[in-house]
Amino acid sequence: ALEYFQSDLFDKNNVRQQGHRAWEAEHRWxxxxxxxxxxxxxxxxxxxxxxxxxxYSEDGDYSMQFWNPDTKEFFWRxxxxxxxYFQQGINSLYAIVGDSYRSFDxxxxxxxxxxxxxxxxxxxxxxxxxxxxxxxxxAHIGYNLTQNQKLLFAYSRRTTRPELYFMEPYxxxxxxxxxEIGNPDIRPEYIHSFELNYSLTSGDNALSASLxxxxxxxxxxxxxxxxxxxxxxxxxxNVGHDYSTGIELSGSLQATSWWNTQINGSLYHYxxxxxxxxxxxxxxxxxxxxxWNNAFTAGKYTRIQLDxxxxxxxxxxxxRTQSFWFVNLAIxxxxxxxxxxxxxxxxxxxxxxxxxxxxxxxxLISKTRIRPDYPLIGLTLSYxxxxxxxxxxxxxxxxxxxxGTNH
Numbered sequence: 001a002l003e004y005f006q007s008d009l010f011d012k013n014n015v016r017q018q019g020h021r022a023w024e025a026e027h028r029w030x031x032x033x034x035x036x037x038x039x040x041x042x043x044x045x046x047x048x049x050x051x052x053x054x055x056y057s058e059d060g061d062y063s064m065q066f067w068n069p070d071t072k073e074f075f076w077r078x079x080x081x082x083x084x085y086f087q088q089g090i091n092s093l094y095a096i097v098g099d100s101y102r103s104f105d106x107x108x109x110x111x112x113x114x115x116x117x118x119x120x121x122x123x124x125x126x127x128x129x130x131x132x133x134x135x136x137x138x139a140h141i142g143y144n145l146t147q148n149q150k151l152l153f154a155y156s157r158r159t160t161r162p163e164l165y166f167m168e169p170y171x172x173x174x175x176x177x178x179x180e181i182g183n184p185d186i187r188p189e190y191i192h193s194f195e196l197n198y199s200l201t202s203g204d205n206a207l208s209a210s211l212x213x214x215x216x217x218x219x220x221x222x223x224x225x226x227x228x229x230x231x232x233x234x235x236x237x238n239v240g241h242d243y244s245t246g247i248e249l250s251g252s253l254q255a256t257s258w259w260n261t262q263i264n265g266s267l268y269h270y271x272x273x274x275x276x277x278x279x280x281x282x283x284x285x286x287x288x289x290x291x292w293n294n295a296f297t298a299g300k301y302t303r304i305q306l307d308x309x310x311x312x313x314x315x316x317x318x319x320r321t322q323s324f325w326f327v328n329l330a331i332x333x334x335x336x337x338x339x340x341x342x343x344x345x346x347x348x349x350x351x352x353x354x355x356x357x358x359x360x361x362x363x364l365i366s367k368t369r370i371r372p373d374y375p376l377i378g379l380t381l382s383y384x385x386x387x388x389x390x391x392x393x394x395x396x397x398x399x400x401x402x403x404g405t406n407h
Contacts, residue, residue, distance in 0.1 A: 001026045007068075009176045019067035020073060020173055026060030045099030052094075057087040062170050082170035085120040088161075107140045119167060119184055126184045134159070152197040158238030160189040162220055166236040171196050179227055180234040190217045204254035212268070214244045223276065223319045224359050224366055232366060240275040241316040244268045244287075258297040265290045274317055283315035301334040323357040339384045347376040 003026075020146070036050035061083040065074040096109035115132040123346035138156040145151060192215045199208040218238040227233035246268020254260050259372035272283045289311050296304040310325040330345040357368040 001028060005173070007027065007173055007176045016067060016072075017069055018176055018295070020072070020176070021065045022172060023064075023100070023323070024060060024062045024172075026058050029057045031055040031234045042099070045097070046100075048096040048098075050092075050094055052092040054092075055087070055089045056164075058164060059085045062168075062172070063117060073399055080171060081122075083122040084125075084170070086164055086167070088115065088117045090115050093146075103144045105144075107138075109138045111136045111138075120170075121169050123169050128167075128184045130376060132175060142240065148201045149386045150199050152195075152199070154193075154195045154197070156193050158191045158193065161219070162186045162188060162236065165222070171233075174234070177231055179231055183235050183237055184234055186220065189217050189238075191215070194201070204252075204260075206249075206250075206252045208250045212244070212246060212248060212250040213347055216242050216244075219272070219317075224318065224364065225361075232364065235291075236278070239272075241273045243271045243273075246287075260295045263291070264293075272317060274313060276317055283317075285313065285315040285320075287314050288312040301338065303332040305330040305332075312401060316357070316359075319357065319359040319360055321353075321358075322354070324354045325351040326350075341380075341382045341384075343378075343380040344376045345380075348372060348376075349375050 003024040094111040098107040101350040197210040293307040359366040
């Protein structure tokens, strides 16, 4: 992969006053291997076990040019040039036992992971080697109230690993006013999740309500500090712990034979135990999100999906983010007896998404506004040669509306 960035600052006469260009060249390798085993020890019970190996490595360099207003030329910044190598290997073993007795059913699982992670750079201070072994238990206990009503209690311990660009130990520029640098010492997040769920089904219609409490240790968030005159410096850090307690509601309705609609909403109290504020103040907010999804059948081989989303305001480590809303549209068409599938998607169709973040600290007041110029348009084509289906763990992480702000 070769990534190129350019940012320029012009005066009112359209004469370049400042600017920079950046090149990031990378080679990437991903390896996955997985083996699963299922043993049905009774008519209702079974044991699942398996092993998974995942490896990701990246080798590359980063170089920059800056504009010299005196000579009116770009020049190389040798002090910024950096080579880097990253490799992360994860060996995972898991076991799950599930069974049912009368109106009860349960599932208990345990996953063990060994992580080996290497980060090397031409900047010696950033070289890191990490090894760790961790356990992630989970438990689900269900009770069938009636044939179509169920109570479920669930607990799980999960982790969110930092992305590589969170750790890359060199300065880049998002724009002329915003520099950023990775943090090679950043740690994963660890989440404890408790949930009590009630569900009701009636044919193709469903209703569910959940009470939840989630705690997150070593919360990863972007921090901003003054860097140079008119320029701030961003970096990712483990800022402390946060707690979310609230309710989630979901309803699905098959309104007609050609229209299925689903509404999901959550309302919760959010609290951040902030390790970076000198006054020791903990931030709190009442957060809410609403999503309305609609699926339409327009003929034998045509599907249309339209969804609206509203995201409420929230506190951050250094300030607050404002609410915003957006609408997505996707059209799927199948050809040649459903062997060829084409999906055309439009994200933020009406261009309403706005990201507004305010940061207030002892030495900085900053407000960031991001407005995408156009909807994000994607076209996906897939062709099925046979009916063989392979279940894999590959995930397609959709690009967030405001790049780099998802933490």
